Amino acid sequence: MRASLKITKLIGGILANLANCEGVEAWHNPERDLRCVAERDYAPSLRALLARATVAEVIRAAREIFPDLNRQHKPDHIEGWVKGDSTSGLRRLFAQVRERRDIHFQGTPFTGEGGLALRGFFVDRDGESLKRPLIYVNTAHHPVAVAATLFHEVGHLVASEVFDSRDSSVHFFFDVDYASHLEDVGELTADVVLSLAAYPAPVAREIFSTTEKSLLRDPTAFPDQLLARIIEHYRTHFGMNLPAADLPATRKLNYLGGMIHFAKLRAALLTEYDL
Numbered sequence: 001m002r003a004s005l006k007i008t009k010l011i012g013g014i015l016a017n018l019a020n021c022e023g024v025e026a027w028h029n030p031e032r033d034l035r036c037v038a039e040r041d042y043a044p045s046l047r048a049l050l051a052r053a054t055v056a057e058v059i060r061a062a063r064e065i066f067p068d069l070n071r072q073h074k075p076d077h078i079e080g081w082v083k084g085d086s087t088s089g090l091r092r093l094f095a096q097v098r099e100r101r102d103i104h105f106q107g108t109p110f111t112g113e114g115g116l117a118l119r120g121f122f123v124d125r126d127g128e129s130l131k132r133p134l135i136y137v138n139t140a141h142h143p144v145a146v147a148a149t150l151f152h153e154v155g156h157l158v159a160s161e162v163f164d165s166r167d168s169s170v171h172f173f174f175d176v177d178y179a180s181h182l183e184d185v186g187e188l189t190a191d192v193v194l195s196l197a198a199y200p201a202p203v204a205r206e207i208f209s210t211t212e213k214s215l216l217r218d219p220t221a222f223p224d225q226l227l228a229r230i231i232e233h234y235r236t237h238f239g240m241n242l243p244a245a246d247l248p249a250t251r252k253l254n255y256l257g258g259m260i261h262f263a264k265l266r267a268a269l270l271t272e273y274d275l
Contacts, residue, residue, distance in 0.1 A: 007104050010129075011136055014121065014170055015110055023174030024114030030253040036179035037261040038222040042268040045182035052273040054162070055192060059275075061158045062193050065096055066151075070196040070275070090143050093150055103133045103157060107150075109140035116140060116251065119149040119173040122156035122190075126168035133157055142247070144240045145255060148262075149173060151197040155190030162189065175254035178261035188265075195266040199233075201275065207233060208267045222260060230263045 018024060026033070050058070062069050097105050110118065120137040123130060135153040139146050152173050159165070163185070171186065181187035199207065207229050235241045242252060242259070269275045 007106065007134065010123075010134070011106055011108075014123075014136075015112065015115075015118075018112070018118060018172075019114045021114070021172060021174070023172060023176050024117045026176045027114070027117035027174060027254060028250060030176060030250060030257055033176050033178060034253060034257045034260070037257055037264065040179055040182065040264070042182065042264045043272050045188065046265070046268045046272055049182075049185045049188050050192065052275070055269065055273060055275060057162050058155075058158055058189055058192055059196065061161050062154065062196075065100060065154055066197065068200075069193070070200050072200055072202075090147055093147055097135065097150065097154065103135060104130075105135045105137075107137040107139045107146070110138045111140045117174050117176065119145065119175055120153050121173060122153045122171045123169075124156075124160050124165070124167050126166070130168070133160065142240065142245070142255070144234065144238045145175075145258075148194055148198065148258070151194040152190045155193030156186060158193055159186045159189035175251075175258060178257060181261070191262065191265055192269065195262040195269065196275075198262055199266040201270075203233070203237070204266050204270050207263075208270050222264070226263065226267075227260070230259055234259065 059070060094105070094107060097103070115138065118138050119141060120135070122136075123134040125131055125133050135150075135157065137146055137149050137153060141149070156171050160167070165186075167186075171190075173190075178191075181191050208226075231242055242255060245252065247255075
């Protein structure tokens with residue numbers, strides 16, 4: 001069987017069993033996850049799982065695929081989105097990942113039972129049935145969410161390299177339960193890569209510096225002014241106006257939970273490690 005057919009069959013088998021995963025059911029009730037991430041202090045988890053030197057190593061590894069990660073004020077992948085053509089920026093991102101010949105990558109839409117709960121997944125090589133890591137991205141989501149998923153899954157690839165781990169289990173990325181990522185070094189590493197992509201250092205300093213005192217005073221709070229800044233950041237930089245988006249309410253709430261989670265993680269990276 002050709003490698004591409006083998007990978008397609010493997011992905012199909014994983015997706016066929018998706019309905020049995022816990023994240024699918026939880027996705028329909030996002031309010032709990034929203035409260036958890038909004039009220040969580042991110043700094044202790046960051047310090048406990050990822051030292052500053054480790055985060056620097058993660059950034060160096062991620063730049064093997066995305067050279068400008070955390071550097072540019074407006075990364076290349078944003079350009080197409082702000083001009084109203086989100087698919088062009090997405091194609092450039094996909095091309096950057098496909099340049100890596102040592103991984104399998106597939107991006108296809110999946111809307112089957114529980115399909116939209118899934119953003120993507122990562123499976124590491126096992127040396128036998130899968131000789132290269134596999135990244136799958138569910139392209140049925142909004143293009144901005146698809147791009148975010150890609151960064152997260154590349155973050156899993158980076159984690160496998162930085163921590164030299166070999167884990168053949170499937171690492172699902174559901175739009176739910178972000179708080180649990182703060183207790184898992186692999187998930188947190190993947191989220192760090194995504195948060196740095198969403199908020200490169202110059203942008204992060206603009207957005208979070210004015211709310212830094214509020215966050216330091218009460219790290220479990222999420223100031224209204226910060227939420228407004230984040231929503232505006234996604235509107236102006238990515239062309240995604242979440243409040244006005246033509247999306248079901250549940251999906252909006254799940255996207256909002258992710259936006260808050262990655263913003264709080266990015267603020268923690270800035271305040272704790274000045275990154």
